[in-house]
Amino acid sequence: MGNKSELIKDEMYGDEVREKLEEFAAEGWENIPEEERDKWFKRFKFWGVFHHRGGQESYFMMRLTNCGGVLEPGQLRAVGEVAEEYASGPVDNPEFGDAWIDFTTRQSIQLHWLKLEDIPEIWEKLEGVGLSSRSAGGDTMRNISGCPVAGKGEEYIESRPILDEIQETIRGDDDLSNMPRKFNISVSGCKQGCAQDAINDIGLEPARKFIDGEEVKGFNIRVGGGLGGREPRNARPLNLFIEPEHAVETVREFVEYYHENGNRTNRSKNRARFFVDEHGTEKIREDLDERLDFEFETAGTDFRGEYTYNAGKNTEYGAHDHVGVYDQKDDKNYVGLSVPVGRLPAEDVVKLADLAEAYGSGAVRLTRRQNPLIMDVPDGNLANLLNEPFLDKYSPEPNPFTQGAVACTGTEFCSLALTETKARMARMLRWLGDNVELPSDVDRIKMHYSGCTADCGQAMTGDIGLQGMRARKDGEMVEALDVGVGGGMGEEAEFTEWVRQRVPADEVPGMIRNIAEAYAALRSEGQTFSDWVAATGHETLVELAEPEEVEGYEDPCLNDAKQSWYPFEDGESPAPTDASGDPISADD
Numbered sequence: 233m234g235n236k237s238e239l240i241k242d243e244m245y246g247d248e249v250r251e252k253l254e255e256f257a258a259e260g261w262e263n264i265p266e267e268e269r270d271k272w273f274k275r276f277k278f279w280g281v282f283h284h285r286g287g288q289e290s291y292f293m294m295r296l297t298n299c300g301g302v303l304e305p306g307q308l309r310a311v312g313e314v315a316e317e318y319a320s321g322p323v324d325n326p327e328f329g330d331a332w333i334d335f336t337t338r339q340s341i342q343l344h345w346l347k348l349e350d351i352p353e354i355w356e357k358l359e360g361v362g363l364s365s366r367s368a369g370g371d372t373m374r375n376i377s378g379c380p381v382a383g384k385g386e387e388y389i390e391s392r393p394i395l396d397e398i399q400e401t402i403r404g405d406d407d408l409s410n411m412p413r414k415f416n417i418s419v420s421g422c423k424q425g426c427a428q429d430a431i432n433d434i435g436l437e438p439a440r441k442f443i444d445g446e447e448v449k450g451f452n453i454r455v456g457g458g459l460g461g462r463e464p465r466n467a468r469p470l471n472l473f474i475e476p477e478h479a480v481e482t483v484r485e486f487v488e489y490y491h492e493n494g495n496r497t498n499r500s501k502n503r504a505r506f507f508v509d510e511h512g513t514e515k516i517r518e519d520l521d522e523r524l525d526f527e528f529e530t531a532g533t534d535f536r537g538e539y540t541y542n543a544g545k546n547t548e549y550g551a552h553d554h555v556g557v558y559d560q561k562d563d564k565n566y567v568g569l570s571v572p573v574g575r576l577p578a579e580d581v582v583k584l585a586d587l588a589e590a591y592g593s594g595a596v597r598l599t600r601r602q603n604p605l606i607m608d609v610p611d612g613n614l615a616n617l618l619n620e621p622f623l624d625k626y627s628p629e630p631n632p633f634t635q636g637a638v639a640c641t642g643t644e645f646c647s648l649a650l651t652e653t654k655a656r657m658a659r660m661l662r663w664l665g666d667n668v669e670l671p672s673d674v675d676r677i678k679m680h681y682s683g684c685t686a687d688c689g690q691a692m693t694g695d696i697g698l699q700g701m702r703a704r705k706d707g708e709m710v711e712a713l714d715v716g717v718g719g720g721m722g723e724e725a726e727f728t729e730w731v732r733q734r735v736p737a738d739e740v741p742g743m744i745r746n747i748a749e750a751y752a753a754l755r756s757e758g759q760t761f762s763d764w765v766a767a768t769g770h771e772t773l774v775e776l777a778e779p780e781e782v783e784g785y786e787d788p789c790l791n792d793a794k795q796s797w798y799p800f801e802d803g804e805s806p807a808p809t810d811a812s813g814d815p816i817s818a819d820d
Contacts, residue, residue, distance in 0.1 A: 241274075246278055253348075254352050257350075278372055280366065280368030281348075293344045294342070294368075295341070301598035301600075308588065310363065311343075311358070328655070335598055336574070344645055367409065371410060373411065373414075377432065377600060378391055379421060379427060380598060381605065382395065382421055385566075401480065402487060410491075413502050425536070427600070436483070437452045439451055440533055451474055469531055474526075486516075489519060542678060544722065552678075567618070569627070572630075573638070573639040573653075573661075588607070631664075637661055639654050640688035643700075644799055649700055656789070660740070660785070667784065671752055677695050682700065693719040696716070697715070699714045701713060709793045710737065710738075714732070726766075731773045732779065739780055742778075746780060788800065
């Protein structure tokens with residue numbers, strides 16, 4: 233027997249949910265029967281529509297899908313215009329104001345403060361330029377990850393056609409919409425490891441193999457990677473090499489295999505990483521061999537030893553995050569901008585679209601580190617683009633803390649989170665940039681902040697990982713963070729080693745300063761932060777990671793601890809509201 237979620241999905245899920253969502257939008261949010269709201273909110277997620285947390289009733293988030301981070305000309309502008317018109321909340325965020333978008337760690341976009349009644353119009357505007365929110369959430373295949381410059385940058389093996397076919401034929405198959413849990417797919421064609429295959433449910437990594445005396449390009453297959461719940465797993469190799477023409481069918485068979493056999497009883501143990509734990513890679517390989525018609529080859533030689541993306545290596549070995557100016561293979565350039573914590577005001581979204589059209593082709597790509605890339609910039613346009621005032625704010629050469637920053641949604645909107653994330657991280661980044669000096673050869677310290685152990689901010693893979701908790705300070709409940717060090721992707725992906733637990737949030741900037749200054753003072757010449765952590769040892773790291781209150785840093789919501797309807801507003805919640813945004817009286 234399935235769990236409660238499975239029973240809800242059995243009644244209705246996938247594409248057929250859209251028609252019902254549109255009916256509720258036409259009738260008004262308040263006409264969803266109260267006793268049925270949880271069911272409908274769970275189903276809405278398939279269409280990328282998420283209900284905000286308690287106290288924000290009648291407000292929704294929409295997540296988009298754009299396979300591999302690609303935004304074609306005109307698409308980003310449409311997103312910005314939608315944000316300006318529809319993503320306006322009842323209270324300004326103290327750091328970001330009103331009406332903005334969030335870039336995600338799966339190379340896509342989220343919009344907040346939406347009214348359900350506006351969703352059909354938003355779909356019309358976005359779908360009119362080829363964007364979709366289908367399969368952006370819920371128990372389904374999420375946005376597919378790939379190298380954001382696939383087809384434009386240097387690749388060992390071409391991946392863009394494979395990504396597009398998986399998007400169209402597998403993610404587009406409604407028969408596969410109802411998965412046991414959310415399911416992540418990645419395909420890497422480059423040697424940097426941009427898609428972070430080690431933390432996906434199935435990842436295709438570039439590899440080579442000698443077959444009949446000739447070098448053959450293809451992919452090695454890994455399955456069962458993921459973070460969350462303090463039970464992370466590296467995706468495990470299947471000892472399977474496939475040629476590009478078999479890539480899509482191999483992904484389909486593993487998706488169908490998990491769809492048919494995944495655990496639908498225990499939601500805490502039914503992600504694909506636990507499925508691989510249970511079945512083992514040998515059994516999975518054998519079963520896939522029976523399901524697929526081509527002859528299996530053992531794994532080829534991969535490029536994991538060369539991975540640099542979020543891998544903690546010196547940047548002289550390759551790109552860490554695509555922020556900066558880089559060559560395209562067509563003799564043009566792309567310029568990666570650093571958007572702190574991935575949040576961009578709507579007016580700046582439109583300005584970014586203007587710059588992409590004025591200096592490039594209009595195309596924009598998104599990375600897994602919440603940053604946008606302006607594509608197809610000719611050499612003759614590069615200097616003028618780099619002199620634009622917009623790039624002073626969203627620099628391709630930010631300070632090391634800003635360049636390495638990632639943050640999830642947090643308690644501002646998420647019902648799972650235990651702490652606010654975005655505004656706090658933005659303030660920490662400013663304080664650290666102004667008060668901590670790093671060696672000149674250190675251009676990135678990757679700080680990842682998740683509001684809870686679900687780890688949407690991928691804290692387990694950061695140089696410095698932060699996860700939201702709660703603690704008591706001076707007799708009061710406060711927002712607090714567990715702090716760890718030494719996470720990263722690469723040949724053998726390492727997960728964060730926790731050195732302090734439940735540190736009050738206002739003492740975290742001082743703690744990070746103490747760690748960073750110890751690194752600067754004690755490192756050997758050229759030693760990266762990741763290597764220094766590995767060489768230092770746990771006990772010493774705990775001693776160095778001393779929490780401390782500091783001058784000049786004021787925490788935005790230390791005492792909220794998710795007690796208010798909005799972390800930055802103590803007054804009464806305006807929700808629920810009607811379609812026009814007016815509060816609905818409890819007496820009605």
